[in-house]
Amino acid sequence: MKTVVYPxxxxxxxxxxxxxxxRASRLFDRVVVAVAASPGKxxxxxxxxxxxxxxxxxxxxxxxxxxxFSCLLTELMQQQESTIILRGVRGVAxxxxxxxxxxxxxxxxxxxxSIFLPPSExxxxxxxxxxxxxxxxxxDVSKLVHPCVEKALKNHYAS
Numbered sequence: 001m002k003t004v005v006y007p008x009x010x011x012x013x014x015x016x017x018x019x020x021x022x023r024a025s026r027l028f029d030r031v032v033v034a035v036a037a038s039p040g041k042x043x044x045x046x047x048x049x050x051x052x053x054x055x056x057x058x059x060x061x062x063x064x065x066x067x068x069f070s071c072l073l074t075e076l077m078q079q080q081e082s083t084i085i086l087r088g089v090r091g092v093a094x095x096x097x098x099x100x101x102x103x104x105x106x107x108x109x110x111x112x113x114s115i116f117l118p119p120s121e122x123x124x125x126x127x128x129x130x131x132x133x134x135x136x137x138x139x140d141v142s143k144l145v146h147p148c149v150e151k152a153l154k155n156h157y158a159s
Contacts, residue, residue: 003082004115007034007073009128011043012149013054016119016126020088023117025063032080033058037070044132044156057146074109085114090124 058064069076089095102114135153
């Protein structure tokens with residue numbers, strides 16, 4: 001069984017993320033969405049909330065497993081018995097950063113391979129950072145995130 005691990009902060013999960021996850025599920029037997037704790041990034045949502053939101057968004061796809069992690073990605077890859085890392089790349093800047101990460105992961109664990117998928121064209125502009133900014137200013141994010149994520153954002157910024 002081929003398993004791919006898609007790591008990220010997912011703060012919050014966007015339609016771009018869910019599109020990539022769905023597409024990966026057509027290529028692999030199992031997709032592990034690995035949600036990084038990332039306390040240094042000071043995420044808007046805590047780890048449990050981010051995991052729950054992804055589980056809600058991807059609930060109809062039995063090939064998806066969502067896990068949280070705070071260890072090195074190379075350790076998580078061993079735990080998940082996978083050698084394939086999935087990353088999304090929106091443009092050249094993303095690619096340069098992702099290439100560095102892929103090379104670092106390969107240096108630390110030579111059996112790992114990274115694959116890069118571009119977003120669907122209609123979703124290529126979506127970034128979690130932009131979604132948070134729009135939501136924080138009371139803007140409409142309904143075309144950027146799943147309804148459960150939109151609700152979570154509204155609840156967060158209403159308090």
